[in-house]
Amino acid sequence: MPWTATYRYSRISPRKARLVADLIRGRHVDDALEILDFTKKRASGMIRKVLRSAIANADEQEADVSALYVHEVRVDEGPRIKRWRPKDRGRAHPYVHRTSHIVVAVEART
Secondary structure, three states: OOEEEEEEEEOOOHHHHHHHHHHHOOOEHHHHHHHHHOOOOOHHHHHHHHHHHHHHHHHHOOOOHHHEEEEEEEEEEOOOEEEEEEOHHHOEEEEEEOOEEEEEEEEEOO
C-alpha cells in the first residue's frame, strides 16, 4: 500500500519540476533525500517537502521507514495564471505563469 503526499498549485512549471522528479524515482527514501539536498534546482526544495510529508504519512501508520522507497513521483500540470505586461506605445503582451501539482508516493519494499 503506497502512502502519498501532494503539493498542489506550486508556482513552478511542470517541465522544470520533472527534471528533479526523474532523479529520485524508484530510489530508497534516504538516497532520494540526499540527492534532493545536493540538487541546486528550485524544484528540489518543493519535492523534498512533499517526500518528507509522504514519509511522515507512512510513519504515522506504523510502516517500517527504513524499508521505504519512492514508488511514484508525478508532476502534473496545474492551472495557468494569465497576466499582461505593458509594452511600448500603449500595447500589452500576454505571458503565462505555469503551475504544477506534485505527487509523491512511497511504499515499503518487501
